[in-house]
Amino acid sequence: NAGVMQNPRHLVRRRGQEARLRCSPMKGHSHVYWYRQLPEEGLKFMVYLQKENIIDESGMPKERFSAEFPKEGPSILRIQQVVRGDSAAYFCASSLSRETGANVLTFGAGSRLTVL
């Protein structure tokens, strides 16, 4: 049972380019979460999605960032017109669709974005 798969693992972009990060959740998981970790800082929640729906985007920057989780295929975190401050590790997590009880998130290995 493969875990949460993220790709690319490393991505280099020049300022002004677009970055697309992909996340395939664990088999059977229908909830996806994106977190960002700036160098030497903690993990910050960005967005929570279920299939075809954004449930909570309270941590997403207002501009240039978007996320989707289509009916088919991986979740995509898209960063337009990247700036140096976007350089960070981006972690995706997934969880089961459960109505009650605890909610255990399983994390991927992360995608490291470097903006030159």
Add this chain to the structure above:
Amino acid sequence: DAKTTQPPSMDCAEGRAANLPCNHSTISGNEYVYWYRQIHSQGPQYIIHGLKNNETNEMASLIITEDRKSSTLILPHATLRDTAVYYCIVRGMIKAAGNKLTFGGGTRVLVKP
């Protein structure tokens, strides 16, 4: 969500038990205690969670005080590979809480030979 307080860092000797404290004095009755860790540059790894009772799995034990205001994560025989930042997180049940987990500063644990 209830706030948690953890010591910023601690050392422990290889082969000995590591006892990581977490204070969550404002926890409410339906909130779980979760522990995750992040080994350098890797994705966070789930360790264990509990509600009221003590819990044990292949990685660790979780001891929750009777009043639930604090807990201790126990790594029974620490190895060098247990060096990581350990996060204690308190979160309510799914529907009420909205699912996401909020990470604080954690405890930076260094296991020494």
